[in-house]
Amino acid sequence: MTTNNIRQIYVDHSAGKPVDSRVVAVMLPYFKVLYGNPSSFHRFGQEAKQALDNSREDISKLINAEKPETIIFTSGATESNNLAIKGMAIRNRQKGTKIVTSAIEHMSVVNSCKSLVRQGFQTTFSPVDSYGLLDLVKLEENIDEQTKLVSVVYANGEIGTIQPINEISEIVHKKGAYLHVDATAACGQIPVDVNKDGIDLMTISCNDMYGPKGVGALYLKDSLRIDPLLHGGGQERGLRSGTENVSSIIGFGKAAEITRLEMRSESKRLVKIRDSLIQGLIDPISYTFLNGHPKKRLPDNVSVRFNFIEGESILLSLALSGVFASSGSACAAKTLQPSHVLLAMGLKHEEAHGSLMITLGRQNTQKDADYIKELIPGIIDRLRNMSPLTPKELKK
Amino acid sequence: MYSNKVMDHFTHPRNTGEITDADGVGTVGNPTCGDLMTMYIKVKDNRIADIKFKTFGCGAAIATSSMTTELAKGKTIDEAMKISRASVAESLGGLPKVKMHCSNLAADALHAAIEDYKGKLEKNKEAKK
Numbered sequence: 001m002t003t004n005n006i007r008q009i010y011v012d013h014s015a016g017k018p019v020d021s022r023v024v025a026v027m028l029p030y031f032k033v034l035y036g037n038p039s040s041f042h043r044f045g046q047e048a049k050q051a052l053d054n055s056r057e058d059i060s061k062l063i064n065a066e067k068p069e070t071i072i073f074t075s076g077a078t079e080s081n082n083l084a085i086k087g088m089a090i091r092n093r094q095k096g097t098k099i100v101t102s103a104i105e106h107m108s109v110v111n112s113c114k115s116l117v118r119q120g121f122q123t124t125f126s127p128v129d130s131y132g133l134l135d136l137v138k139l140e141e142n143i144d145e146q147t148k149l150v151s152v153v154y155a156n157g158e159i160g161t162i163q164p165i166n167e168i169s170e171i172v173h174k175k176g177a178y179l180h181v182d183a184t185a186a187c188g189q190i191p192v193d194v195n196k197d198g199i200d201l202m203t204i205s206c207n208d209m210y211g212p213k214g215v216g217a218l219y220l221k222d223s224l225r226i227d228p229l230l231h232g233g234g235q236e237r238g239l240r241s242g243t244e245n246v247s248s249i250i251g252f253g254k255a256a257e258i259t260r261l262e263m264r265s266e267s268k269r270l271v272k273i274r275d276s277l278i279q280g281l282i283d284p285i286s287y288t289f290l291n292g293h294p295k296k297r298l299p300d301n302v303s304v305r306f307n308f309i310e311g312e313s314i315l316l317s318l319a320l321s322g323v324f325a326s327s328g329s330a331c332a333a334k335t336l337q338p339s340h341v342l343l344a345m346g347l348k349h350e351e352a353h354g355s356l357m358i359t360l361g362r363q364n365t366q367k368d369a370d371y372i373k374e375l376i377p378g379i380i381d382r383l384r385n386m387s388p389l390t391p392k393e394l395k396k
Numbered sequence: 397m398y399s400n401k402v403m404d405h406f407t408h409p410r411n412t413g414e415i416t417d418a419d420g421v422g423t424v425g426n427p428t429c430g431d432l433m434t435m436y437i438k439v440k441d442n443r444i445a446d447i448k449f450k451t452f453g454c455g456a457a458i459a460t461s462s463m464t465t466e467l468a469k470g471k472t473i474d475e476a477m478k479i480s481r482a483s484v485a486e487s488l489g490g491l492p493k494v495k496m497h498c499s500n501l502a503a504d505a506l507h508a509a510i511e512d513y514k515g516k517l518e519k520n521k522e523a524k525k
Contacts, residue, residue, distance in 0.1 A: 310430055312454035316398075316406060338430070350427035350452075386412050386458065388434045388450035389427060 008322045009368045013300055013361035014157040014185060015326055020210040020258060020362075023251045027212070030247035038244055039233065048246050055253025059217055062256040063183075063202065064193040066222055072236045073249050076216040077184040078108040079229070080203035081151075083218050083240070084180045085112040087226030088149045088201065089121055096148040098122045100177070102134055103344035104156050109182055110340075113151070122146070131293040132161035132345050136171060143175040150177050154192065154202075157185030158328060158341045158357060159292035160301025169198030178224070184208055184216075188259045189267055189298050194219055201226075206248065210362065211255030215248035270299040270360050273369045277302045277358065280373035285380055287391065291328075291342060291355060302358040303328075305342075306380050308389040310353045317379040323372055328355040350389070398455055399489035405459035410466050413448045419516065422508025424501045431457045431498055435465070435505040439513055444468050444476055449502070456491055456499035460484050464502035473510055479503050 030051070036044025038052050056068040065071065074080045089099055099113055103125045113123040124142045127135050134152065143150060150172045155162040165181060172179040180201040183192050187202075188209035194202055202219040206212060220226065220239070232241030274297075281304050282288050291303035306314065311327030318325055328339030338352035347355075358372065398406070415436035425431040431453035438446035447468050449461040464484050468476045481500045485491045491500060 308452065310453050310457070313406075313458060316403075316455045320403075320407065349429070353427075353430045386409065386450060387452040388423070388432055389452050 006322050007371065008324070009364070009371060010324050011302075011358040011360060011364060011368070011372070012324050012326045014208075014357070014359035016213070017207055017210050017361055018363070019207075019212050019251065020255060022258060023211050023254045026254045027247045027251040030250050034246075038246060039235065048244075051250050051253075052244055052246060055249050055256075058253040058256045058260075059204065060219075062192075062260045063187065063204070063219060064195050065219055066195070069237070070219050070222055072218045072220055072239050073244060073252075074216045074218055074240055075214055075245070076207075077106070077182070077203050077205040078216075080205075080216050080218040081106065081108040081182055082112045083226070083229050084201045084203060084220075085109065085149065085151055086116065086229060087239070088178060088180065088224075089116050091225055091227045092148040096146040096177075098124070098144060098146040099149050099151065100124050100126055100139070100142045100147050101151040102126050102128060102139075102153065104128050104132055104159070104161075104341045105151065105153050106156075106182060106184065109151055109153070128161075128344055130346050131296075132156060132159045132291075132341070133293060133296070134163055134168065136164070136167060139168065140171050140175070143172065143177055145176070147175065147177045149180060151180040151182065154181050154183040154186035155190070155298050156292075156341055157298070157301070157359070158339060159303050159345070160298040161292040162186065162190065162296045162298065165197045165199065173198065185298060188263065189270075189300060191263070194221075200224060206252040206255060209252075209255040209259045211251045212248045215245050215252050217252070266362065267299040270364075273360055273364060273366055274299060274302055276366065277360075277369040277372060278304070280369070281376060285377055288380075291345070291347075300360045302360070303355065305347070305351055305355040306384075307351065307354055307391075308387045309380065309383040311355055313383050314354075314356050314379060317383070318375070321375055321379075323375065326357040326359070328352050328357065397492055398459070399491075401463075401487075401489040402456065402459040402491065405462040405488065406455045409458055409462040411448050411462065411469070412450070414450060415446060415448050418509075420509040420511075420513025422505045422510070422512055424505045424508055425453070425457075427452055429498060430454065431501055433457065433461050433501055433505045435461075435502070435509040437468075437506075437509045437513060439473065443470060443472050445470075447506075449505070451502075454495070454499050456495040457501070459488055460491070460500050460502040461505070463488050464506050468506055473513075477507060477510060479506060 036048040038049040060068045178200040182203045184205040204217045206215045287307040342352035418436040419439045423434040433451040447465045451461040
């Protein structure tokens with residue numbers, strides 16, 4: 001991609017992805033021609049409803065759900081996480097008031113749990129090891145008879161570590177609880193099968209599969225009942241009232257279909273680029289480390305930390321050379337707190353500040369990775385020369 | 397997000413480095429918070445003859461450090477003490493709101509270096525007595 005002759009390399013795909021042009025093409029008729037409300041009796045309405053159901057089927061196929069009706073459309077992963085956690089907790093309040101989750105969840109899970117604490121629920125954030133893998137022994141200990149819901153991220157988009165969902169599911173079910181999985185970053189990159197993985201509820205994001213933003217889904221196992229967050233006309237089996245975002249849902253279906261057909265080859269391609277980039281940063285630059293697991297890792301994720309410097313300075317320098325990435329540094333975030341995910345893996349604050357997240361996507365090539373590999377050592381060197389921190393300082 | 401002036405000082409920071417025989421050294425901030433800076437000054441005839449900095453921090457932290465050294469160089473000790481966080485931010489054409497507190501520490505580092513210099517001066521006087 002080039003603009004004004006400056007090379008532009010976008011590598012912030014976990015934050016936002018472009019919409020596939022095949023997805024845009026199927027969406028367009030639903031703005032000006034097929035604009036009916038799926039709840040309407042007439043032809044315009046029934047056409048929209050049929051299209052909606054087709055999308056439901058495409059998404060249920062991607063995750064091997066037992067039937068299309070298990071897919072509930074929402075406004076995105078944040079709403080799906082809210083609906084799963086609050087909907088399950090409140091529905092099962094009489095049976096138990098404890099929720100167990102992990103220390104590396106997305107803020108929509110963290111803050112949903114915290115909002116329930118204010119309503120008398122208990123939440124335990126189960127720890128992870130230095131690779132970001134859930135400690136399964138501690139997890140099992142944390143699930144008591146009061147626990148009816150366990151919520152775990154399939155793979156955290158920031159560090160890329162993929163959790164052993166199958167093993168987690170066994171533990172959760174043995175203890176008599178239900179398992180919600182946030183598959184926002186995973187679904188679309190690695191095979192996700194709710195049946196094989198033993199998942200009861202699962203959050204799916206549309207933009208993470210190159211569909212439009214503002215739409216997502218919650219998979220809800222056929223036999224399960226939850227309380228809705230939004231009350232109204234009873235759309236989506238009464239679990240998500242409000243006229244459906246038809247054009248986006250149509251796009252979502254297409255995005256899921258493309259993902260199902262192309263994911264394997266695309267992921268294989270990305271893993272090669274990812275690993276060459278990781279090696280190309282860690283080997284030549286001293287005091288540089290990989291965040292997350294080297295093998296159990298999302299194909300798009302390169303998360304590294306450079307000691308003695310701060311992430312926002314790295315991002316600024318990269319952007320000046322046309323590379324657009326992300327950081328777990330506090331200074332690059334709204335909260336002024338370094339990423340809780342990096343801290344949960346045992347990193348010191350100053351180490352978390354020096355992290356750089358590169359997330360690859362469909363338009364990235366090996367050439368992009370080579371350009372980044374050539375660019376970064378100079379940036380790190382310049383910033384380290386300016387830094388008062390040294391290897392001695394960090395040990396303190 | 398940043399003004400052109402901030403970006404200029406970030407990409408071409410003035411007076412980076414250390415002064416090994418500095419007359420005053422001041423360090424403020426904390427790497428835990430993501431900002432740490434050290435100012436080194438050399439004083440001649442009650443004026444800041446030379447000044448250098450080392451900073452760990454975001455773009456704003458580096459730019460404010462650079463701007464502070466530029467404002468302080470050649471000033472008398474009293475004039476340099478009047479350089480404030482606000483005047484540094486203003487000289488840079490403003491800073492984003494969230495950066496005004498955590499990353500705008502360079503004036504404090506300068507003042508700390510001057511205090512260090514004054515303290516040493518006092519000690520020398522005492523020693524001579």
